[in-house]
């Protein structure tokens with residue numbers, strides 16, 4: 126049975142320190158595979174759209190992403206479960222969009238962050254096999270948020286206009302309707 130791990134909250138140094146690359150030898154060990162299972166189980170338990178290893182106090186380059194009709198983010202297009210080891214993101218083109226983000230490590234705060242709309246993702250999967258694919262739109266925003274964690278960055282660092290910062294309750298009351306319309310436009314443009 127996987128273990129639900131504690132999630133580091135903003136102010137914990139582990140969220141700000143660089144993470145280590147994972148070697149193939151380390152990745153293959155049963156301990157490391159169990160850690161990946163814990164990361165996924167903790168993401169599911171917290172209803173996150175993604176979770177980075179340093180958010181559960183393991184400073185290694187691993188993140189998990191999955192969106193399946195998530196009640197925390199009801200407007201997000203679904204993303205199949207994806208585990209990235211040593212991910213590298215490369216923007217394709219220069220189109221960006223404004224995303225309203227939240228984070229399991231930043232309690233009860235959301236804010237507007239500008240994200241690349243189209244990316245190339247290169248990583249290993251949990252079995253050490255190379256991944257190389259493109260991601261677009263709202264889904265691309267989720268990938269950038271998680272890989273930012275592995276670089277010691279939080280979404281609040283990227284909020285250009287601090288007046289967009291709000292609680293989850295205020296988001297629902299004042300911003301969600303407009304943001305859902307924006308999400309529809311991004312999905313219409315990019316397919317996700």
Ligand code: NI
Pocket residue numbers: 227228229230270274
């Ligand atoms: Ni986060």
